[in-house]
Amino acid sequence: IINAMQEQITAEREKRAKIARSEGERQEKINYAEGDTMSTIRRSEGDKQSAINKAIGEAEALKTRAHGEAQAILAIAEANAGAIKLIAEAICNEKGELAVNQKLAAQYIEQFGNLAKAGNTIILPQNLADIAGIVSTALAAVKATPKV
Numbered sequence: 001i002i003n004a005m006q007e008q009i010t011a012e013r014e015k016r017a018k019i020a021r022s023e024g025e026r027q028e029k030i031n032y033a034e035g036d037t038m039s040t041i042r043r044s045e046g047d048k049q050s051a052i053n054k055a056i057g058e059a060e061a062l063k064t065r066a067h068g069e070a071q072a073i074l075a076i077a078e079a080n081a082g083a084i085k086l087i088a089e090a091i092c093n094e095k096g097e098l099a100v101n102q103k104l105a106a107q108y109i110e111q112f113g114n115l116a117k118a119g120n121t122i123i124l125p126q127n128l129a130d131i132a133g134i135v136s137t138a139l140a141a142v143k144a145t146p147k148v
Helices: 002-092 096-118 131-144
Strands: none
8 A cells, every 4th residue: 555655646746747847848938939029029129210210310411401502502692692782883883884885795705606616506696797786785675674
């Protein structure tokens, strides 16, 4: 009877040990699976945040570049406005009209020479020798523009 009882106790202990070992292995597999899941989730969240940060950086760079280009355009416009103002003041001064006539005549001759060099078809004015008449026509157009 004692041997039978000891065998039963031994069998019970082995059974409990197998169950405990099985539970341990099961829990180990669960822990590994949960770890892999969390790792995948965190990696995905990191990739997402990286993409967001990259997009924000690109947007800020684009905004900064656009602001710089706008500043450059504004500076050019202000410089052009200043130049136009100086020219307008110079025209209003004594002998300003004479200076405009000379400048227009010089530009006319220069551009006419450029057209002749390019080998284009050129439509010539009726009286090519009357540069003064052409310049006076251009000056009349300038005078006809409203004063600001």
